[in-house]
Amino acid sequence: MSWELLLSLLALCALLALVVQLLRFLRADGDLTLLWAEWQGRRPEWELTDMVVWVTGASSGIGEELVYQLSKLGVSLVLSARRVQELERVKRRCLENSNLKGKDILVLPLDLTDISSHEAATKVVLQEFGKIDILVNNGGKSQRSLCVETNLDVYKELIELNYLGTVSLTKCVLPHMIERKQGKIVTVNSLLGIIAAPLSSGYCASKHALRGFFNGLRTELTSYPGIVISNVCPGPVQSNIVKNALTTEVTKTLGSDGDQSHKMTTSRCVRLMLISMANDLKEVWIAEQPFLLMVYLWQYMPTWAWWITNKLGKKRIENFKKGLDADSSYFKTWKTKHD
Template sequence: MMSWELLLWLLALCVLILPLVQLLRFLRADADLTLLWAEWQGRRPEWELTDMVVWVTGASSGIGEELAFQLSKLGVSLVLSARRVQELERVKRRCLENSNLKEKEILVLPLDLTDTSSHEAATKAVLQEFGKIDILVNNSGRSQRSLVLETNLDVFKELINLNYLGTVSLTKCVLPHMVERKQGKIVTVNSIAGIASVPLSSGYCASKHALRGFFNALQCELIKYPGITFCNVYPGPVQSDIVKNALTEEVTKPMKNDIDQSYKMPTSRCVQLMLISMANDLKEVWISDHPVLLGAYVWQYMPTWALWLTSKLGKKRIQNFKDGLDPDLSYILQKTKKD
């Protein structure tokens, strides 16, 4: 009798402890749970991505540069694209110095994503150089820090042309090659702002929401090509130049450069998780520390409450912006707690 009572007590204890363990895991998470499971039990990038040809746009800094750097250590052939040729050459040197790649295995290909007429020729140049494109990483893009009522319409056009239409155009140029081979990966760096909109970034959020809609529809259209996979990556605040290079009220008006970003996720960690996503063919991944990660879940499952909460926090975000502070949502919550 005592043994049965003990067994029941142990079962009851497990029922109580397991949810607490899962809660603790979630509170310490820096990505969605599917991605973290893949990091623990899934396929490794060094097994799956070696010997591939990877084309990275926006490779001159931030996530794009770090992605090129980590990919170079996996033995892939790289195509580095952005507008700043000197920065691309710097990234190439960094990759060569820290890997076993040879000069001919990294192609610097300058590209203005808003010049859609150049995308076909760029695609042909890559195919001529390497004969194939295994992975296209759509990483180019710019953010925004300005209020709608104070922002010129040209800023919204620039964001749509670069973040959305430029990405769509390059994808359409690369896809026929992948369809012909019946294999390939399209990785698109979106943003948590493509799930949970925030004030001061209305044009940026709109462009990222557009990308989410486009690639979700495209995946359905290409379902008959199981060898062509899509991975949509949604990072939260990451240490990069995206805030420094953000558009403001006017296309030509620069952003302040003295914003502290030390509290954000290190770029190396973000890219590490991206590579795991690519190796495991995950369709959509969220990469962020809390509280932004929690905010994405709230937007997903309680959108009305999330919109109310965002509106309340938006006042603090806007005030931080006017005070010259980084208005990112995670920073607002940290400041709110301190206040």
Template sequence: MSWDLLLWLLALCVPLAFVVQLVRFLRADGDLTLLWAEWQGRRPEWELTDMVVWVTGASSGIGEELVYQLSKLGVSLVLSARRVHELERVKRRCLENGNLKGKDILVLPLDLTDISSHEVATKAVLQEFGKIDILVNNGGRSQRSLCAETSLDVYKELIDLNYLGTVSLTKCVLPHMIERKQGKIVTVNSLMGIFSAPLSSGYCASKHALRGFFNGLRTELATYPGILVSNIFPGPVQSNIVKNALTNDATQTLCNVGDQSYKMATSRCVRLILISMANDLKEVWIADQPFLSVAYLWQYTPTWAMWLTNKLGKKRIENFKNGLDADSYFKIRKTKHD
């Protein structure tokens, strides 16, 4: 083969490879590192068996689905949330559809805002199972209200629940993991922890705080390579988080949530979370387009991202005032996954 022909082939392959990667990105529902791990990485079915996994916010949404998928992997589960009857419902379904027995599941009611109860809860888990391999910080609430119209009590509750409650529970579990020199601390954050949007200023603040805290904690644990600190950033997912969102008054929640069908299926989001846990990924973005592209814009071209967010934010506020889902103007092409 002549050098001219070889150079010509190389020149042809470069733009072709770029086009292929662009098409893959436009169809992506997670960051490229995560999707590589899904394709070539370790399987949750291999890596997560025989572990004790503590999940907060396990009574609904991502937490509930995570428990269901974990129950099929041969783990021991600790289910925490405030609503005991909902936790018992989740436990029954795990026993019906999973591979666990009653002794493998501990229902442990927990209020993240009641910081004084976290140490007792941690001791209860250790007494029951003898160890905590994975802590999944999933509990929290969202917000739908304009800053100028919102009581300061709403901001306080969001910080107390989403941020301080999560930090407190993590600090209770951390000494056990340090003693064993192993463990996984997985925090379900939000794309709102990377960028911000109107109607969610308090929620965004709490999620940005979580990102900063856990990134800082990871550096402090550099001498413990067996302890993983992982931040998971999902975009819009089909769950009750919008229904349970705080409004301008801390005593009220959002009633009319609008159409949620365009959002990512909870089962797909949880599968990607499990893949990230199995492959020890430190930061993971999970979202359909165009939300995933917005995250990349905020990460690499923040000036352009601010301009775009200002444009889209006007429509988001308009939808909210008209009783629609704030993000329903996005027409997302659904992609089927196995």
């Protein structure tokens, strides 16, 4: 075989590999590192058993589904949110669908904005289970309103709930993990903690702040390699987060879910979260196209990303003013072409 033929074959193989990767990316629902971990990495069923996991925002959405999937792995659970009745409902369903006993699940009502209560809540968990292996910071709210129409109290609420409440609880749990020299702190951030979008300026600010805090915290814990700090950044997922989103005033929420059929299922999002936890990934992006593509552009081609965001942002605002889901047209257009 001549060198020319060999080089031609190698070039063809490289081109085919590139095409295959491109096709995989077009159908991807997570960043490439995460999907590699799903294929070749450690399984949650191996790595997350016999742990104590504290989940905030456990009464609905991603937090609720996370609790259900964790319960099947044989972990001890601490369920926190403000609505006690909903937490009890989640606990009952966990007991019905897993091998856990009542003693394995602690319902611990918690208001993230009541910072003075966080230390006492942490002590209750430690008294009950003796340790905290994983803290999942999932509690928070979103926003759907234009900046010029939004009361400043809305921005204050988003920072106090999404950012300061999460930081406060983390600071209460962290000394215990430092003492044990191990633990995982998993924070459910958002793609809007990386990129930005109209109608969510306050939400974006709180999520950008969280990303900066936990990235900074990770650098302070290099002497404790057993403590893992993970940022999980989902895109649009089927949940109540849009329905409960704040609008122009703190006392007003959007009150409507809209059509969610085009969004990622909560079960798939949570499965990818568990894979990221099992493999100690520092940051993961969980989203279907075209949103996954947008975050890659923001990360690696910001000039192009700004241009596209400005174009699409106008349509997002138009959808919102018409009472539609802000992102529905992008999903439906993409899925029609994709299918």
